[in-house]
Amino acid sequence: MRGVDLAIIVVYLAAMPLIGVLVGxxxxxxxxYFVGERSLPWGAVMLSVVATETSTLTVISTPGLVFGNAFLFLxxxxxxxxxxxxxxxxxxxRYFRGNLVSAYAFLGKRFGSGLQGTASVTFVITRLLAExxxxxxxAIPxxxxxxxxxxxLDYWVIVVILTALTLIYxxxxxxxxxxxxxxxxxxLYLGGAAVAAIVLLNKLPGDWASQASADGKFMLVDFTKNLLTSPYAFVTAVLGGAALSMASHGADQLIAxxxxxTRSLRDGQKALIGSGIIVTIQFALFLLVGAMLWVFNGRKSVAQLGLQSPDDVFSRFIIDDLPVGV
Incomplete structure (x- = not known):
């Protein structure tokens, strides 16, 4: 870690609240305050939705999934x-028709204040746990x-600082x-993944894709897995992903x-459907980085590399092999 890396992180942590304050x-x-007078462009909202469901865990863990399950996560x-x-x-x-500012206001109109309050409290509790x-x-890195x-610094101090910076904007x-x-x-997420892919491309042999393919690391679907025991059986994965997305992106206040x-129902629909396409591209990019890392690490398993979990694969590459400033 060089001084320039630390400077970039400090500037970023200071710039995000400042930009947020200036914008809004x-x-x-x-x-x-709650819905921006319904004036936000659908493209920005679409990217915001993807960023909301993307976390540090997504960035760090997705490339490592290739080591055990190829591209099946996609x-x-x-x-x-x-x-x-x-x-x-x-x-x-239904949200737009009622001119609502909360996903749970619709529940209140449809089923009464009791269910609205229950759903709202459930959202707050589960969101606190997730966040x-x-x-x-x-806070770990x-x-x-x-x-x-x-x-x-203790972890709790770092968490309090991050929370305070977020609360400001x-x-x-x-x-x-x-x-x-x-x-x-x-x-930053997508740009970082793209830079990692470019750096890896310059370090890998010309036939890296053939090597990864020969090891089955580009396998996208698997119809042989048990529907009841494997999360990556095709039917289980697709139906599970659809059910999860309907719940999180149709009824969760964080997304709704x-x-x-957005400016209209049509714009909202474009933002929601488009977010599914963008997040698929994002996952594909992170998985591509994972396939590159498989070859870069000598086609060795996580255990053979002496790592504790697949999450450590991309983390180690970021620390040891990405250029200063990246």
Missing amino acids: RKQRSAAD QLAFGYIIGRTVAAFVLLP GVRLFAG IKVILGHYNIH AYIGGIKAVVWVDVIQLS QRLMA
């Missing part, structure tokens, strides 16, 4: 597209980096700030609020 500082009403993304298409035409019109995991995952410079800027910061973060910030 002129809030005029509650509707502006089957879930096929289901995502199906599920989001259903949600776009079945659930989303807690993601915040902790993000920061602690390692700081430790390299003999700066020793979310509280002041509302949904507009959140969406545009998401767009920047997704650009972004979609309701």
Whole structure:
């Protein structure tokens, strides 16, 4: 780790709240705060949705999946597209028709305040648990980096700092700030994966793809796996991905609020369906990096490399082999 790497991280952590505040500082009403007066372009919302479902865990773990399951994980993304298409035409019109700012307001109108309150509280609790995991995952590399410079902070301190930085732009800027910061973060995710692929391409032999293919690392579907015991059986993966996506992208406030910030129902539908396509491309890119890493590491298993889990494969490459500043 060089000083320039640390400087980039510090600048990034400071810039995100600042950009969020500048983008969304002129809030005029509650509707502006929660749904941006329904004025956000669908392309930005689409990228924001993808960034919302992408975390540190996604970036770090997806390439390592190739070592054990080839490209089979991508089957879930096929289901995502199906599920989001259903949600776009079945659930989303009801939110726009009622001119709502919350996915749970529809439940209140349809089934009463009791169910609305139950769904809202469930969302808050489950989201706190999920974001807690993601915040902790993000704190791990920061602690390692700081430790390299003999700066020793407890995990809880790092989590509190990250939370405070996020709260600044979310509280002041509302949904507009959140969406545009998401767009920047997704650009970093995809840009980082693309740079990793380019770096690997320059380190690999010309026949790397043939080697990976010969080892079955490009296998996309597998009809031989047991439907009841394997998450990567084709039918299980596609149907499971569709059901998960219908729930998370059709009824989860985290996603629905972004979609309701678009200019029209049609724009919301484009953003939702398009997010399924973009997330499939994203997963494919991370899996491609994983196939490259398989050859780069001498076609050895995780155990043979002396690593504790597949999550460590990409992490080690980032630390040891990516150029300074990347």
